[in-house]
Amino acid sequence: MTSFVRVVDLWKKYSADGEAETCALCGANLTIETGEIVALFGKSGSGKTTLLNLMAGIDRPTQGRVEVEGRDLHALSERERTRWRRRELGFVFQFFNLLPTLTAFENVFLSLELAGRPERRPVFEALEAVGLESLAGRYPHELSGGEQQRVAVARAVVKRPRLILADEPTGNLDSQTGERILDLLASQCRLSGAAMVVASHASSPERFADRVLRIQDGAIVR
Numbered sequence: 001m002t003s004f005v006r007v008v009d010l011w012k013k014y015s016a017d018g019e020a021e022t023c024a025l026c027g028a029n030l031t032i033e034t035g036e037i038v039a040l041f042g043k044s045g046s047g048k049t050t051l052l053n054l055m056a057g058i059d060r061p062t063q064g065r066v067e068v069e070g071r072d073l074h075a076l077s078e079r080e081r082t083r084w085r086r087r088e089l090g091f092v093f094q095f096f097n098l099l100p101t102l103t104a105f106e107n108v109f110l111s112l113e114l115a116g117r118p119e120r121r122p123v124f125e126a127l128e129a130v131g132l133e134s135l136a137g138r139y140p141h142e143l144s145g146g147e148q149q150r151v152a153v154a155r156a157v158v159k160r161p162r163l164i165l166a167d168e169p170t171g172n173l174d175s176q177t178g179e180r181i182l183d184l185l186a187s188q189c190r191l192s193g194a195a196m197v198v199a200s201h202a203s204s205p206e207r208f209a210d211r212v213l214r215i216q217d218g219a220i221v222r
Contacts, residue, residue, distance in 0.1 A: 004195055005032040005055065005163065010064035012050050012218075024050040026218035027064070032195050034162075037186060039209035040199045040220075047218040048199035049094075052165045055197070056091055057081040068163070086114045090156030090194070092185070094168035096148045098140040104151045105136040108158050115159045126154040130184055146177035153181060157188040164189060164196040171201070182208055 007030035013021040025047045032038055042048045053059040055066050057073050066073040068088075073081065085091075090111075098107050108123045127133045130150040140148055149169065156164055166185060170178030182198070186208040189196045198205040199215075206212055214221050 003031040004034040006067040011062045013062045035193045037196045039205040039212045042215035088162045090161035090164040092156045092166040092169045108155045111155045126158040130154045160192045166198045
């Protein structure tokens with residue numbers, strides 16, 4: 001049986017201005033099953049963000065591959081990868097990445113629009129799920145950090161993606177708000193059957209996860 005996601009001998013090296021190559025990811029291997037929640041711990045610079053960007057098809061590996069249901073993600077064309085991200089992937093960024101000229105409602109609606117499903121009702125339901133239905137008309141600068149992150153969670157889950165990647169989703173939040181964000185993500189995953197990888201330098205996601213892994217010096221260690 002093929003795992004939902006397989007990361008196979010994944011490497012990412014960088015070099016700049018003729019300097020020696022830096023290995024951000026060094027032979028990482030990982031499997032994720034449908035509906036599984038994985039917590040990935042590591043210090044700053046350990047390779048967490050690089051791994052998630054490669055799993056999302058945002059960046060390309062130096063070596064190795066990311067397979068989704070047996071398909072090599074990076075063998076797809078840029079258009080095919082973009083279509084896959086828009087329809088199947090939810091990404092929660094550490095710094096929210098909300099569009100400042102759009103309201104909370106519009107930021108979430110855009111996710112559905114790009115997926116080819118411009119429906120308004122799921123947006124209200126997603127904002128209600130994160131407790132922000134009364135703030136749907138506010139712009140990001142009118143929201144607190146915790147509220148912005150909840151909009152980002154609503155945006156990630158509104159299209160009911162099959163895979164959610166969350167990069168330090170609580171890194172800029174106080175502990176209480178961070179716990180609420182993780183609880184929201186986990187409950188939405190359980191509800192929809194989505195798989196999720198939560199990358200963090202803290203141990204908070206551990207209680208929500210089916211499996212806990214650690215990344216160190218660009219390699220996943222158990």
